Amino acid sequence: MTEIQQRNLTPEKLEKAAYILKTVAHPIRLGIINLLDAHEQLSVNQIGEYLKCEQSLLSHHLTNMKIKGLLKADKQGVQVFYSLREKDLIKLLDCMENCNCNM
Amino acid sequence: MTEIQQRNLTPEKLEKAAYILKTVAHPIRLGIINLLDAHEQLSVNQIGEYLKCEQSLLSHHLTNMKIKGLLKADKQGVQVFYSLREKDLIKLLDCMENCNCNM
């Protein structure tokens, strides 16, 4: 109660961090991030094939991630190409891979 | 569909990573991790005072994090001192602080 914390994590920052982590904390969405790290941009169809994910469900996830600022979408004709807006998100994956968190 | 992914993230790893991230993705639980990074070990009461969190709710969160292997508990008399089992979890916080994810 008297000591000082190392990190400068205000309650607001904790909220924000939790919000982002929550957006990321789902196997499909992690899969999307992983793919878009390796591919720069992919269409919904391509992502669906990679992840073996049904179109509607995938679309919901993509829309969600876009709304929350994690992805950007580029419509080209009928297709929509998604890419990472926050490249740094990948660091989370590296982090998860490198840490000993039972992985 | 023909290219090779950089990362070695199998579906199982994605599941596991999502599972851990989900366990972490909550303001109170991030607060706990942050505290336990700075303090080595703290009693439930101490954590509750820091985080202004009601005892029962906090206890639920702590128990949950313990079950999922993120924390360890050390009972000393009436008190229970919690500490991080996975020190590496802290990297997630660093990661969140350093990345531009709207923080």
Added chain:
DNA sequence: CAAATATATGAACATATTATCATATAGAAG
């Protein structure tokens, strides 16, 4: 042993998240 304190637990409830399904829209091609 009674009382006080620290923590845990379980049920009930509220809320949020995820998945599914049916349907809509928009562009391309015939």
Added chain:
DNA sequence: CTTCTATATGATAATATGTTCATATATTTG
């Protein structure tokens, strides 16, 4: 203009998560 393909959307259903409250347990102290 009809059909086909790619994607989005909205409603619903299924499931999971977070919170609260009342109560239990264990330990310490008088």
